[in-house]
Amino acid sequence: MTLDKAILAFAGLMVLLSVVLTVWVSPLFVWFTVFIGLNLLQSASTGLCPAAFVLRKLGFRPGPAF
Template identity: 65%
Template structure:
């Protein structure tokens, strides 16, 4: 799996997790969802993604390879 796909999977998982936490635990978790969205927007403009850095250190490679 490439870093790009891993970041997409991770972002999707985190959004779903934050929505579940908002619904079942406390409405304040909606701010977690907002944080994830803001992080995705800033990475689109700056090219810096903390998750991609972590995945790179874990051994995933950039590209389109599965």
């Protein structure tokens, strides 16, 4: 799996997790969803993604985006 696909899978998993936490734990977890969205926008505009640095260290091979 390339780094690009791993980032997309990780982002999708985090969005689903934040929705589950918002519904079943506390409505305040909606701020987690907001944080994820802001991180995705920042990554799209700058090309820098904190998760990409971590996943690259874990051995994922780079793709065209990262």
